[in-house]
Amino acid sequence: MHPWGKWGRSFVGYGTHAARAALADAGLEWRDVGSVVGANTMRCGYPGYVAGATFAQALGWQGARVTSVYAACASGAQAVNTARSQILGGLADVVLVVGADSAPKGFFAPAGGERPDDPDWLRFRVLGATNPAYFALYARRRMALYGDTPEDFAQVKVKNAAAGALNPLARYRTPVSAAEVAASAVVADPLRLLDICATSDGGAALVLSSMEFARRHGHPDPVRIRAVSTVTPTYPKAVLDLPDIATDSAAVVSPAPHSFRASIARAAYEEAGIGPEDLSLAEVYDLSTALELEWYEDIGLCAAGEGAKLLRDGVTSLGGRVPVNTSGGLASFGEAVPAQALAQVCELTWQLRGTAGDRQVPGARTGITANQGLFGHGSAVVAVR
Amino acid sequence: MARTRRPVVAGWFTDDAGGGTDAGGATDAGGGSPDGGFRLLGTRCSACAAVFFPREDDACRNPGCPGGGELTETPLSRRGRIWSFTDGRYRPPAPYVSDPDAPWEPYTLVAVELAAEAMVVLGQAAPGVRTADLAIGDEMELVPGVLNEDDEHIWTTWHWRPATGGAARPGADGEGNA
Numbered sequence: 001m002h003p004w005g006k007w008g009r010s011f012v013g014y015g016t017h018a019a020r021a022a023l024a025d026a027g028l029e030w031r032d033v034g035s036v037v038g039a040n041t042m043r044c045g046y047p048g049y050v051a052g053a054t055f056a057q058a059l060g061w062q063g064a065r066v067t068s069v070y071a072a073c074a075s076g077a078q079a080v081n082t083a084r085s086q087i088l089g090g091l092a093d094v095v096l097v098v099g100a101d102s103a104p105k106g107f108f109a110p111a112g113g114e115r116p117d118d119p120d121w122l123r124f125r126v127l128g129a130t131n132p133a134y135f136a137l138y139a140r141r142r143m144a145l146y147g148d149t150p151e152d153f154a155q156v157k158v159k160n161a162a163a164g165a166l167n168p169l170a171r172y173r174t175p176v177s178a179a180e181v182a183a184s185a186v187v188a189d190p191l192r193l194l195d196i197c198a199t200s201d202g203g204a205a206l207v208l209s210s211m212e213f214a215r216r217h218g219h220p221d222p223v224r225i226r227a228v229s230t231v232t233p234t235y236p237k238a239v240l241d242l243p244d245i246a247t248d249s250a251a252v253v254s255p256a257p258h259s260f261r262a263s264i265a266r267a268a269y270e271e272a273g274i275g276p277e278d279l280s281l282a283e284v285y286d287l288s289t290a291l292e293l294e295w296y297e298d299i300g301l302c303a304a305g306e307g308a309k310l311l312r313d314g315v316t317s318l319g320g321r322v323p324v325n326t327s328g329g330l331a332s333f334g335e336a337v338p339a340q341a342l343a344q345v346c347e348l349t350w351q352l353r354g355t356a357g358d359r360q361v362p363g364a365r366t367g368i369t370a371n372q373g374l375f376g377h378g379s380a381v382v383a384v385r
Numbered sequence: 386m387a388r389t390r391r392p393v394v395a396g397w398f399t400d401d402a403g404g405g406t407d408a409g410g411a412t413d414a415g416g417g418s419p420d421g422g423f424r425l426l427g428t429r430c431s432a433c434a435a436v437f438f439p440r441e442d443d444a445c446r447n448p449g450c451p452g453g454g455e456l457t458e459t460p461l462s463r464r465g466r467i468w469s470f471t472d473g474r475y476r477p478p479a480p481y482v483s484d485p486d487a488p489w490e491p492y493t494l495v496a497v498e499l500a501a502e503a504m505v506v507l508g509q510a511a512p513g514v515r516t517a518d519l520a521i522g523d524e525m526e527l528v529p530g531v532l533n534e535d536d537e538h539i540w541t542t543w544h545w546r547p548a549t550g551g552a553a554r555p556g557a558d559g560e561g562n563a
């Protein structure tokens with residue numbers, strides 16, 4: 001990875017830095033790589049739309065197969081999925097996956113111009129509905145349905161900041177108190193500035209290979225990817241998700257028994273042949289503090305409505321039964337959209353290898369990542385040792 | 386010079402009583418509002434009865450639809466209950482239109498669940514409605530509103546406001562039923 005922050009440089013530099021670090025970690029040369037998959041960034045002009053080739057050019061053209069993918073927040077997981085499929089399909093032995101971004105300051109916004117046929121453009125034009133507005137709608141709903149409080153939400157930030165303080169790659173590395181969260185400005189009632197993740201620059205990369213290749217190169221017990229979930233919702237989607245202005249109507253067709261977010265993890269568990277009881281740790285998208293509590297429920301750590309209790313009981317803190325966001329999460333990193341799903345897998349890798357330093361989960365064997373990308377991209381990765 | 390009232394998006398809601406729009410109003414069906422009230426306009430598939438808002442005019446998106454139907458304009462329920470709500474304490478980025486020289490006035494955003502359509506529709510609350518005035522489950526009603534104004538146009542939109550006086554008229558929102 002490249003450390004996250006506001007560095008003011010091109011995403012290409014962050015990505016190639018991360019790529020070289022991943023190759024060095026794997027003990028491989030760039031020329032050993034048979035395929036490169038880039039997770040696209042949508043805010044950096046033309047090169048960002050062809051990230052695979054952009055990173056390949058920056059590393060030095062060497063004739064590798066190339067793919068560029070975009071799935072908003074799920075871009076990194078889609079890139080992992082592409083790489084894994086190529087390996088399982090026998091198209092490549094070693095695949096380099098790279099994602100990086102130079103994020104703008106403040107709210108994410110759609111591309112410019114008049115685009116009334118674009119739902120993402122419309123939600124800003126017609127409603128001024130920013131991403132934090134959606135996070136706040138979920139937070140308010142949790143308060144009404146389950147009795148969650150702003151103090152519960154603040155404790156997520158306290159927990160993740162404590163973990164991030166132990167991670168040299170995180171952007172924010174100082175502990176945060178509940179009082180500091182409560183003293184920060186309201187962005188979208190009931191969420192405050194410290195409840196919502198920042199936008200950041202950053203880069204992350206992974207080297208994936210076949211098991212046979214890994215063993216041949218002296219890795220008898222590598223971290224293995226057991227599942228990659230890339231599911232779409234099931235009609236009718238009854239929860240208002242970014243960037244929706246309305247949900248599907250459930251008047252004629254009943255919604256599936258599980259929410260879309262829950263289906264993301266379920267698909268990964270089914271593919272991996274494991275369940276939430278097998279997890280040593282999880283990395284989930286804490287775009288807001290309240291959303292992290294929802295993910296506890298959606299990845300099956302507890303029943304609906306019990307997320308805050310799980311947090312209060314310390315289950316998801318470092319030292320708890322199933323630590324969540326041991327990396328510090330987006331609360332400590334901020335959003336670098338095409339990189340963050342890869343950063344989650346990086347954290348699983350270090351934890352499963354036992355090399356996560358002061359934030360190590362003792363004896364970690366199984367981990368899951370979970371995230372959701374704009375317009376119905378759901379992704380989760382299960383890694384095991 | 387008189388400015389024209391014009392919907393911020395064509396075809397998503399009926400003309401409001403203020404009138405004055407021409408081609409910018411509902412795209413067909415002459416407003417589609419049998420009782421003359423202000424309504425959001427969706428479309429309904431004649432084959433499976435699925436309702437879509439914002440309107441879907443290309444093809445039915447229900448994967449279980451038997452097919453062969455047509456999408457016809459349908460007004461949505463005027464009243465519903467709050468699914469959730471929030472506000473915007475900071476100025477949203479473009480394409481939201483606001484005067485950068487004026488102090489930012491937070492607006493309230495409400496997600497309202499329509500019973501007949503079994504769907505949630507987001508909207509800004511009417512001016513003056515604050516989050517402190519709202520609770521999940523409260524009944525809200527749809528009213529015409531103004532999003533912003535420029536030299537040529539008054540851009541109209543829909544707003545949610547707490548349902549006023551008395552009970553909702555029974556059956557008044559029944560057009561949304563299949």
Ligand SMILES: [Zn+2]
Nearest residue numbers: 430433445450
């Ligand atoms: Zn249909």
